[in-house]
Amino acid sequence: MPKRQIYLTGFMGTGKSTILNCLHQLCGLQKIEMDEQIVQEQGMSIPDIFAQKGEETFRNLETELVKRISHMDNIVVSCGGGTVMRQCNVEEMKKNGTIVLLTATPQTVYERVKGSHNRPLLEKNMNPQYIEQLMEARRPKYEAAADIIVKTDGRTAKEICQEIKERL
């Protein structure tokens, strides 16, 4: 493996957490789920952090966590869907890591996330049209950050992980 860290990024519902678990098992890397870590450290859910402390505070917590993670070895990290929107995070991640962008169509994302109430950015607009709009607005930053881009529509986690492993 050329670098010591794998960062999984991509829009909400592109399968980052599923692929995290799969790569953890397949490659024997320690796994870190950024959202989970922030929830644990803050003792609050993501919707509560957004509602009570604001999105900016959540983004600062992400940036602070990225800095800590970037010193670790042999890890696979599932980022929050917005982590690579900050260029300083991308730069930190690239020091020792490979950034893997997972993609899916707006319709696939909608099918995967529609039942969940854990995503404050979609809470008021849970529909494929809004998902597409936000995804398109973010696309340039996702693509600029990515070292490897992997499609997830209609594929199993195992197939996706094999592709990532081969392309690292």
Ligand code: S3P
């Ligand atoms: C966000 C994605 C979420 C979570 C937060 C903000 C985003 O993570 O970090 O709700 O800005 O895209 P997932 O992509 O794991 O749902």
